[in-house]
Amino acid sequence: MAVEPGVADPDSDAEPAHYTLRVGEQRLDLNARLGEPLRLVWHGNIFCIHCGRRTRKSFAQGYCYPCFKSLAQCDTCIVKPETCHYFAGTCREPAWGERHCFRPHVVYLANSSGLKVGITRGTQIPTRWLDQGAIQALPILEVDTRQQSGFVEMLFKERVADRTNWRAMLKGEVEPLDLSAQRDRLFAQLESGFVPLRERFGADAFQRLDQRPRRFRYPVLEFPRKIASHNFDKQPEVAGTLLGMKGQYLMLDSGVINLRKFTGYEVSVM
């Protein structure tokens, strides 16, 4: 499933994000299917999103076990960048690490189910925010490497969540926040925490960004009051009226489904 922002103008109230479901060679415009019946049937096959091999189980949202154990992109240091072990000479794929981790990363504040901190490569903006179902986001800092962004995130985690409560996010009961004020408050509170980081990485390593918050809207006809989730592993057929899309989820009147979780599953869509 691909998600694209509607209108990327930060000064306007954006159009709802645009959702496309890729099924084999075809692309299904999900926004056009809102309010209509949708049926998804999993046929029992899962193909690794990296090597294409058939796998009995999906690891890390779409990989076969050998890829999960050998690719740098599946290593735990991707989720916990402060544990980057490149300099110990143990990166699973040093060339991949150099391309993906040793490049500018952005630390941001977002509001998906309340205030959270997160990191992303510059190129993943704004996809990352839409993926989390954020209604607002604000880049606050740019650093040179993924590891450095991990250290900053660790610092912010003392005061801010780093996860989305997906149930709250899906219920749509998220109040807008003044992210610029939150940024200023956090920088003031965490000032001393940056001292050791600057000593280690240099005075210029942590560049504050002075940007305006961005807002996002999602194509939703009706938010669920109670959240029941579908799971292909338990029930290979998912059907209902499509009520909306937010984050990685489709909302049907019969329940929600996190489609990202089933990347690589061979599914028919009707």
Ligand SMILES: [Zn+2]
């Ligand atoms: Zn594989």
